[in-house]
Amino acid sequence: MAEPKTKYDRQLRIWGDQGQAALEKASICLLNCGPTGSETLKNLVLGGIGSITVVDGSKVELGDLGNNFMVDESSVGQSKAKCVCAFLQELNDAVKAKFIEEYPEALIETNPSFFSQFTLIVATQLVEDSMIKLDRICREANVMLIFARSYGLTGLVRISMKEHTTVESKPDHFLDDLRLNNPWPELRRFAETIDLDVSDPVAHKHIPYVVILVKMAQEWAKSHGGTLPSTREEKKEFKDLLKARTVAADEDNYKEAIEASYKVFAPPGISSDLQQIINDSSAEVDTNSSDFWIMVAALKEFIKNEGGGAAPLEGSIPDMTSSTEQYVNLQNIYLAKAEADFLAIEQRVCRYRPVEDEFNSPILSELQKYITDEDYSVAVGFYILFRAVDRFAANYNSFPGQFDGAMDEDISRLKTTAVSLLSDLGCNGSTITEDLINEMCRFGASELHAVAAFVGGIASQEVIKVLYLHNTGLVKSFRGSTFDFWCSKLQNLVLEP
Amino acid sequence: MTNSAVQQSRSRDLDKLLLRPGNLVEPAFEPGPGLREDLKELVKVLVVGAGGLGCELLKDLALSGFRELEVIDMDRIEIMPVDLALSALRVLAAICLVFIITALLEDVGKPKAEVAAKHVMERVSGVNIVPHFGRIEDKELDFYSNFNIIALGLDSIEARSYINAVACSFLEYDSNDNPLEETIKPMVDGGTEGFKGHARVIMPGVTPCFECTIWLFPPQVKFPLCTLAETPRNAAHCIEYAHLIKWDEVHSGKAFDPDDPEHMKWVYDEAVKRAELFGIPGVTYSLTQGVVKNIIPAIASTNAIISAACALETLKIVSGCSKTLSNYLTYNGAEGLHTKVTEFVKDKDCLVCGPGVLVELETSVTLEKFIGLLEEHPKLQLSKASISHRGKNLYMQAPPVLEEMTRSNLGLPLFDLMGKISKDVVHATGTIITSDKKISCLRKLRVVFKGVDGVADMDTAGGA
16 A cells, blocks of 8 residues: 555645546557657556557657657667557556557447447547547447647647536635525524624634624624625625724734635525536436436435525635634534535536537537637637648548648648638638648648647546546546647637537 | 658658748748757757656657757655665656656666656667756856756746846846847746646746746745644644644754654654644645645646647747747646636846846945945845856855955955946845745846946957
């Protein structure tokens, strides 16, 4: 037990033993082991992933030495999958590493059942046609799939899964749910035992702000027909009342109370995200429902009944100025409530659209919105061009600009391809700028190491997130993005699920 | 050799970017084989730090067309006794999980910079990496001025601040206070914590330097001693009580060593006792280590992302092959995935990258008097300053040998020591006190002598 603890100490501090166990159980398959794929796996191998299988049918060429750290001079002419696998294995002998010398496109065509043995597939540098086919296979087999692609100074990462349910028990951003706007009887009773006007200055400056706010809110409600401050004037007035209660300049507890007073102003109840989930038709459970939806159904019942419109309490409280005794008591009151409630505080569900749907019937309104939005126009332009180069490659057997000498012709061909693609998508009249088209041809399907390391880094981070989300649910995952680096403002287009 | 191998070159992919003209590039971009060869032969890059970020940076730069790299780091590859039984590779992972290279047992005890350089050179042939084992403060200014660009892979604010001051010290301004382009020493800087990170580009005099935006780094959480002693509320308070108060009470005079497992165990046991006394949950050995050693949680993927962004910016700055990041990228993978680029503006009065603190002097002021003035100067408050002018040490506080050699200058007028010119920049290294901590810092001073007019200046220059 002591050994992996030390070995992975720094990451265990983030995802805990459960998260690490999820990684060690996982079996990952990499398709194509150029720099994008190699860098993705490198991060996972260092993190202690269970097993990896590298699939690539190509041989190492001289050019690969210039962009891939997982090959060296002695690898030239040998199977790329074999060489990359061997160097990856060197990084961590606890990982089971193997390779298969075969082209992923061929496996997708001839042996779809191959993929069902894995927890997750990382598919790199695949073109559209193979992406669609692989997505179909993985959905059917219920295998998680992450696409990653580097292309010149642009890249793309996309997650595809049938359904991704997570129970978030420890969100990073958690706005401490203290129920100051709606204290339950035990909390109110505890607040009543404490006198805000205590004459001992030491006691006065150690009253936890939670107690101060509960009492002050109650006082306010009494003189305002049971309502809490809601207008800007009322909020200011409430803060001024707090200030007036301060008896000495060094009373941090009152400063904390003023800072946290927005928690009193927040309307009670549940978030709109949560509302949407419990309204989902899947929350009407039957014998086929997944554990997740059964839990949602239970949650819905809870909110309607015991919760009185509120979700279960999470129970932890932030550190605050206080005497030890009052803090510990307060903590116990919150914990007792949380234990009486559910453990879960927020449920989310992500359904990912099949890649095929995204490609063939995009959400037009979104696409058009992004094309005209200055902050996204470049990223969405490259998103379209990613698809255009695949269409180009299907027609002309090479990517635009892949070889020197035909640049001008390729630029005009790519332009025509992009225009017809946009019209097929229903975005008539939209255009991609000449600058982007030129750049895409200049990139000529190159895979630059630094871009591959960036894209692979993101892909590996997402692998880790989807793997341990099922277990500890610490971090939300995302759906997919394209990135581009040519412009001084890196643009990141987050795709719709 | 096969046909395709003959036609191909190692820079197959990079060539597309470096040899072809582009529409969205920096104005100075001159594509062609010449540019590729210049990157290889003429451009020298310094990587500061050989930890998780630094090793990734070396690898990324070595595969981004750079051949002449140097790396500086003051740490050795260390192992804790508990790891001794583990295999060589596990040892590596235990030391720096985010190391991208394979260290062997023979590497243990060697400087990180040396090991990182060796492994990257073995893998990427043709790359030349010179390692430097030591403190960044111990290198002469000349050392840093040799590099075209400096890439930082550090985890400390102090070290970033120091390198920033060094790079900014090379910056010169014209008479209209505009930065002289040839004196700009660019830096790229990366940092990570958990799933989050940042990458930034610093062009001293043009974009904000580290010091202009020092507020970006929130002060580290410190607990008031009275809380630890009287009103502990959480596990960290109990641990810090054992670490900062109880240890000294029991072990009078013996320093606490965070790397000694027995010391750590003692603190943990005491923290548990304290927590039980106050009914506080959550003290674990792992948390004790985390609190006492201020361990920043780190994962390989975030280091990879941030280093890659820094390496790419390095390539863009040097070659102009695409527009440079302007100027601060934040990456957050903790909540979905967000990237944001913010264009910060520089502080024109910045002590470090600005034109310098103006110090007006009589020509009779001695060096000793001048050093005293720096301590009293309201903007500087620099004590025990060592002074250098145009790379020449006028007075050094340490080491003793240099102190003795330069002591005789103390009684001479600074005007004479500076070659009797009316104004120039001098550098002062001394200590300042910020938030009760003494830190060493380098300051740029624009010294102007009263009563020596521009004509005299020209005469001197002409006569020299």
